[in-house]
Amino acid sequence: MRKGEETRTRILDIAEAAVLAKGFGATSIDELIAEAGITKSGFFYHFRDKNELAKALLERYIENDERIYDEIFGRAHDLADDPLQAFLLGLKLLSELLSDLPNGHPGCLVATMCTQERAFDREIQEINRQAALMWRRRFGAMFRDIMRHYRPREALDADQLADMVSTVLEGGIVLSKALKEPRSLPDQLLVFRTFVRLLFQPIAQA
Amino acid sequence: MRKGEETRTRILDIAEAAVLAKGFGATSIDELIAEAGITKSGFFYHFRDKNELAKALLERYIENDERIYDEIFGRAHDLADDPLQAFLLGLKLLSELLSDLPNGHPGCLVATMCTQERAFDREIQEINRQAALMWRRRFGAMFRDIMRHYRPREALDADQLADMVSTVLEGGIVLSKALKEPRSLPDQLLVFRTFVRLLFQPIAQA
DNA sequence: TGAAAACCGTACCGGCGGTACAGGAGCGGA
DNA sequence: TCCGCTCCTGTACCGCCGGTACGGTTTTCA
Numbered sequence: 001m002r003k004g005e006e007t008r009t010r011i012l013d014i015a016e017a018a019v020l021a022k023g024f025g026a027t028s029i030d031e032l033i034a035e036a037g038i039t040k041s042g043f044f045y046h047f048r049d050k051n052e053l054a055k056a057l058l059e060r061y062i063e064n065d066e067r068i069y070d071e072i073f074g075r076a077h078d079l080a081d082d083p084l085q086a087f088l089l090g091l092k093l094l095s096e097l098l099s100d101l102p103n104g105h106p107g108c109l110v111a112t113m114c115t116q117e118r119a120f121d122r123e124i125q126e127i128n129r130q131a132a133l134m135w136r137r138r139f140g141a142m143f144r145d146i147m148r149h150y151r152p153r154e155a156l157d158a159d160q161l162a163d164m165v166s167t168v169l170e171g172g173i174v175l176s177k178a179l180k181e182p183r184s185l186p187d188q189l190l191v192f193r194t195f196v197r198l199l200f201q202p203i204a205q206a
Numbered sequence: 207m208r209k210g211e212e213t214r215t216r217i218l219d220i221a222e223a224a225v226l227a228k229g230f231g232a233t234s235i236d237e238l239i240a241e242a243g244i245t246k247s248g249f250f251y252h253f254r255d256k257n258e259l260a261k262a263l264l265e266r267y268i269e270n271d272e273r274i275y276d277e278i279f280g281r282a283h284d285l286a287d288d289p290l291q292a293f294l295l296g297l298k299l300l301s302e303l304l305s306d307l308p309n310g311h312p313g314c315l316v317a318t319m320c321t322q323e324r325a326f327d328r329e330i331q332e333i334n335r336q337a338a339l340m341w342r343r344r345f346g347a348m349f350r351d352i353m354r355h356y357r358p359r360e361a362l363d364a365d366q367l368a369d370m371v372s373t374v375l376e377g378g379i380v381l382s383k384a385l386k387e388p389r390s391l392p393d394q395l396l397v398f399r400t401f402v403r404l405l406f407q408p409i410a411q412a
Numbered sequence: 413t414g415a416a417a418a419c420c421g422t423a424c425c426g427g428c429g430g431t432a433c434a435g436g437a438g439c440g441g442a
Numbered sequence: 443t444c445c446g447c448t449c450c451t452g453t454a455c456c457g458c459c460g461g462t463a464c465g466g467t468t469t470t471c472a
Contacts, residue, residue, distance in 0.1 A: 003438090004449060023322030025231020028428060040430090042450050050429070112321045114383040115313060116229030125386075132384040154400050160393055163381055167394045168370075171377025175369055177320040178338040180331075187366055188373045194360050195401040209470070210418055234459060246461090248419050256460070413472105420467070428459080436451075442444095 008046045008056075011036050016057055020107040024054060024116060054113065055124055061109040062131045069138060072097065083145040084200050091193040095186040104182030105173050132166060139165045150200040161196075168192045214252045214262075217242050222263055226313035230260060230322060260319065261330055267315040268337045275344060278303065289351040290406050297399040301392040310388030311379050338372060345371045356406040367402075374398045 014035050018027040029050065033043050047053045076090035098105060110131050113120060139162035147158060172185035220241050224233040235256065239249050253259045282296035304311060316337050319326060345368035353364060378391035 007449080023229065023231060023325050025229060026322060026325035029430090030428070039451055041452075044430080045448095045450060107321060108380075110384055111317075111380045114380060115318045115321050116232060118228040119232035128384045129386055132381060154404055156397060156400060160397050163390060164374075164394060164397050167374055167377035167381050169377065170380040171373035171375065174314075174317045174320060174376040174380070175338060175373050178316055178334045180335055184369060188370060191362060191366050191370050194362060195405070198360055198404055199401070213418080235461090236459070245420055247421075247464095250461075251417090251419060415472095416470090418467100418469070421465090423463085425462080426460095429457095431456080432454085434452090437449085439446100439448085441446095 004046070007036070007038065007042070011038075011043065011046060011053075012057060012060060015053060016061065016109070017106070019057065019112065020109065023112060024050075025119065051121055051124070054120055055127065058109050058113060058124060058127055058131075062127070062134075065131075066134065068097075073138075073142070082149070083142065084150055084197075087142050087146060088193055088197055091189060091196070095189040095193070098186040098189065099183070101182070104176050105185055107177065108170060108173050111170050111173065135166045136162045138162070146200060150202070152199050153201070153203070154199065156199070164192065210252070213242070213244065213248070217244075217249065217252060217259075218263060218266055221259060222267065222315070223312070225263065225318065226315065229318060230256075231325065257327060257330070260326055261333065264315050264319060264330060264333055264337075268333070268340075271337075272340065274303075279344075279348070288355065289348065290356055293348050293352060294399055294403055297395060297402070301395040301399070304392040304395065305389070307388070310382050311391055313383065314376060314379050317376050317379065341372045342368045344368070352406060356408070358405050359407065359409070360405065362405070370398065 011032060014032050015027065018031065029040065029043055033040055036043075047056065072093045073086070073090040076093055077086045080086040080089050110128050113124060114128050136159055140159045143158040143161045168188055169185075172188040175188065176182055176184040217238060220238050221233065224237065235246065235249055239246055242249075253262065278299050279292070279296040282299055283292045286292040286295050316334050319330060320334050342365055346365045349364040349367045374394055375391075378394040381394065382388055382390040
């Protein structure tokens with residue numbers, strides 16, 4: 001029904017913000033229901049327990065994440081025919097999008113859930129793993145496409161390069177938060193972009 | 207006194223492992239004292255509250271971290287005169303050290319504490335920030351030294367390059383955990399190493 | 413040997429995750 | 443119109459956990 005979905009979404013919205021700000025353990029159900037204006041029974045009507053909240057939160061987060069990547073790199077591929085140029089443009093668009101977040105990136109749920117591994121069940125760990133594999137497939141395909149047109153100056157594995165995108169994003173988020181410098185994340189992404197450009201730059205002749 | 211220090215260290219050892227495995231919130235004091243073989247009173251004799259435990263944990267972790275970097279890059283600088291070769295060697299040594307960890311990297315306390323930001327007080331956030339700044343200073347100095355001898359193929363800021371080391375390490379840890387592939391972290395470090403080598407590679411002439 | 417350090421034991425508090433269960437408002441369809 | 447389903451509310455309760463309070467005891471070192 002409509003009403004139920006709306007309440008459930010509201011709980012997820014509130015929970016996501018709280019979890020990214022304070023961590024999962026420090027986010028209490030009492031706090032969520034107070035902000036959502038429902039009772040404890042209402043909460044447990046929607047989620048069997050806190051772990052199921054985590055699962056729903058994670059699934060929704062990953063789905064949204066994928067949508068953003070689809071959009072950005074889709075647009076990049078529309079604007080540039082060449083796979084390398086499209087990828088470099090995508091990185092730039094992503095960097096700009098991250099710059100425009102007023103308070104910096106709110107944090108990655110995948111990261112928060114795997115820094116607290118054993119606090120969650122195996123199902124969640126598996127969802128997390130699949131998310132990372134999806135990133136690898138996505139960017140791996142792009143690098144393979146690039147490599148069909150450009151010869152890299154150094155022999156690097158497409159999957160490892162793909163993982164580098166995730167690494168820089170996750171690491172950049174951590175560093176931005178630690179340093180309290182929101183610019184670090186988009187900047188790091190641009191540094192990586194320079195590396196990629198360098199890697200596929202044709203050898204200058206004459 | 208001596209005995210007190212030993213008990214305190216034992217608590218920290220147990221806590222560190224538990225926090226890295228389950229997160230700070232999911233680590234209970236009851237659990238720690240059971241494993242340490244002491245009582246609750248004993249715990250609170252050593253630490254005023256859980257936050258002070260976190261602080262001690264973080265400080266000890268960072269200290270140890272710095273010591274490892276000192277050792278590895280110190281050794282690299284002993285083995286290679288050239289600053290670039292020394293840095294590249296240091297990255298390789300670090301990658302090898304990370305490969306040799308049987309169950310992969312246990313996790314970075316700096317990362318876990320900043321993905322759970324507001325669960326801790328400002329003092330801890332400041333310690334975290336200082337740690338990230340120390341990394342920047344350390345690697346920034348190395349890159350500046352390298353740049354005095356090599357002209358980079360692309361104009362990149364030494365501090366941003368320094369941050370890239372932290373980014374790759376932190377991101378690699380997250381990715382390794384998410385994928386459950388311990389090799390990812392050392393591999394990512396080697397990919398970064400290739401990028402650095404590429405960046406400072408002299409332009410080939412005929 | 414004596415004082416300080418390093419605990420132990422016990423009792424208690426409030427918050428939180430979670431359970432159980434009864435009941436009720438609203439709403440759509442037969 | 444009333445049945446039944448969704449979507450909750452209200453109340454009571456449980457055990458774990460962080461934390462406090464405080465008196466007593468052992469251990470250690472000067």
